[in-house]
Amino acid sequence: MLVGDTAWALPWRATREQAAECAAERAVKGFNAALLMVVQPDMHATGPEERHLDEGFARAFDDLPRGTLRELRPEYFAYLDGLVEELVSRGIVPVYQPVFHGYGWKGLSVVGRVASGEDVARFQRYLIARYGAKPAIWLVGGDGDGLTPNISAAGETCHALDAYGHPTGIHYQPHAEPDAHQGADWLDFQRCQTGHNGEHMPDRVAAMLRETPTKAVANGEPT
Numbered sequence: 001m002l003v004g005d006t007a008w009a010l011p012w013r014a015t016r017e018q019a020a021e022c023a024a025e026r027a028v029k030g031f032n033a034a035l036l037m038v039v040q041p042d043m044h045a046t047g048p049e050e051r052h053l054d055e056g057f058a059r060a061f062d063d064l065p066r067g068t069l070r071e072l073r074p075e076y077f078a079y080l081d082g083l084v085e086e087l088v089s090r091g092i093v094p095v096y097q098p099v100f101h102g103y104g105w106k107g108l109s110v111v112g113r114v115a116s117g118e119d120v121a122r123f124q125r126y127l128i129a130r131y132g133a134k135p136a137i138w139l140v141g142g143d144g145d146g147l148t149p150n151i152s153a154a155g156e157t158c159h160a161l162d163a164y165g166h167p168t169g170i171h172y173q174p175h176a177e178p179d180a181h182q183g184a185d186w187l188d189f190q191r192c193q194t195g196h197n198g199e200h201m202p203d204r205v206a207a208m209l210r211e212t213p214t215k216a217v218a219n220g221e222p223t
Contacts, residue, residue: 004032005033006034007035009105012051016082026090027090027091033137035139038060039061039098040064041100041104041110042106067111068119069119069123084131088134088135093135095136096138097139099150102142120153125157132166138158138166138168141170141172143173145176146172151181155187159186168186168189169189169190174199178190179208187215188215190208193219195221199223
């Protein structure tokens with residue numbers, strides 16, 4: 001049973017001390033996973049490059065504001081290594097969401113809607129190489145309708161290159177039909193929302209369970 005917490009901004013806002021405190025507190029409460037936006041996704045977001053300052057955040061790619069993912073900052077991922085270690089050491093499995101497709105952090109044009117399949121697949125390969133030997137879940141679609149072309153590019157990359165076979169799935173926006181790529185070999189689970197704005201729609205989970213071929217399901221934002 002996946003019991004996940006939503007620590008969206010931990011990779012680019014948290015210090016290692018904060019990650020350790022969060023992981024310890026969540027583990028005591030029975031959480032076993034944490035959903036992470038691997039990078040700050042808004043192309044037009046501004047602020048100091050400091051994790052501890054208001055509106056500040058660490059940058060993972062120099063070219064993300066231009067809608068591409070080719071100028072990676074190794075120091076960002078060196079720091080993320082420590083944050084991941086704090087989670088995994090306490091039994092919290094990182095749920096890696098490479099590029100978001102929905103609202104984002106501030107609603108300032110998420111890169112997931114425009115990034116090419118080639119860029120996202122390359123980034124997914126990097127994440128598999130760096131974190132694939134540890135516990136992981138790949139969430140290649142973050143919000144949206146699950147049909148952005150780079151989602152299948154990332155999913156196919158996971159299926160082809162992840163030797164550990166970590167689960168790969170899609171998370172949908174509140175009212176999207178959660179059935180994209182249902183028959184794809186790379187898709188292991190679908191993840192809907194039943195209470196994003198206070199609604200109570202458990203029937204969405206039942207609808208996912210009726211889809212064929214059968215895939216695992218998760219309720220990502222319940223009431």
